[in-house]
Amino acid sequence: MASIDTLLPFVYICFFLFSPSLGKVLNNNPIKHLQGCHKGDKVQGLHKLKLYLAKYGYLNYQNSPDHTNADEFDEELDAALKSYQNFYHLNATGVLDENTVSQMLVPRCGHPDKKIHQHGTKLLHTVSHFQFFANEPKWPPSKSHLTYAFDSDYPNNYIPPVDRAFNTWATSSNYFTFSRVSDINGADLKIAFESPQHGDVDFELNDLAHANPPPGGRFHYNSAIPWSVGPRPVRNHFDLETVALHEIGHLLGLDHSQYRDAVMFASINAGIVKGLNFDDIQGIKVLYGLN
Known part of the structure; x- marks a missing residue:
């Protein structure tokens, strides 16, 4: 249980x-x-x-x-x-x-x-562009540096796009820093590839990934989806880095944005690569009082 x-x-x-x-x-x-x-x-x-x-x-x-x-x-x-x-x-x-x-x-x-x-x-x-979760969960000031780790079954060639996504959030927020560690049990953020039926919240046919808001720290990719490592878009495949940018936003406390150009928008077509938008960056700055 x-x-x-x-x-x-x-x-x-x-x-x-x-x-x-x-x-x-x-x-x-x-x-x-x-x-x-x-x-x-x-x-x-x-x-x-x-x-x-x-x-x-x-x-x-x-x-x-x-x-x-x-x-x-x-x-x-x-x-x-x-x-x-x-x-x-x-x-x-x-x-x-x-x-x-x-x-x-x-x-x-x-x-x-x-x-x-x-x-x-x-x-x-309540509707806005960037949005936060109910009760606005976020990391305390003592956790502006977060560690992340990959599950032992995570494909090695899929690690660099996620590293790049963490670096992008660190640079854009000018607040968070991240470091990769080997011990997933002790990491703040835990990243894994999971099958559609994996025991916590199962993926539906077209679920791409899911993540917890703070302080949950879990981020799962759906292993049944066709992935690409970028940096260029690949037809009928989903870009690992783009999805990581979105899911890291959830890990930091951002909910979905109503702004279609934001990486935090809820949906995207296959073969598309997106970066952080002003709306994404402004959202994290407002949430953490960085303006």
Whole structure:
């Protein structure tokens, strides 16, 4: 049985992978068959849309779980869908149109886009570019230097891109420093390649990686994903350094950004290389009071 410490919430980053198996999954996604639905409709399968929006922070049905199963396009679903459309810079009509369905079909990070606060019957959302986790967990001033280590099964040729990512965060933050150590048990940050079913929080088909916010320190890559070591992009492969930059941001306390150019944005296509953006750097400086 895992301890409470090992059950800290992981943050997922999930990216689009061009493969026949994934294409089949996307074609069978029940949301695809709900296109055109809007407020007032009653359509079999609408509860799937409600579950999707609840998972990613747009609906809160904790106090009425039976409501989630209803196939009615009600006022709450209308408001949630418009909120989703606004977040992804779509036309906020409340209609499940083609562009909205397309966005929902892109494999994505499993962490919610928004933090929902229940207040009476209203759903209040906080949206910004860079974002922090609930209660803003961060490393104390005594831990501005962090050690990291790789699991014994971690491929040696995949180490340099992660080293570069740590160096980039150190230079850009002008606050954190990092050093690689050999003892993973004593390291602040622990990095491993894991199979989809690995015993803590399993990867879904298109989950790329996951990491803990402070002080969790765990960072896992999905070994079932095709990887490239860079520095140039490789078609249909995911860049290890780009993903490391994102996951290190989570390890330091950054949540997902709404800004698409930020490395902390929740999704990315295969064959893309990204670096830290002003939004990423500003986020870490605000979190740690470095401005």
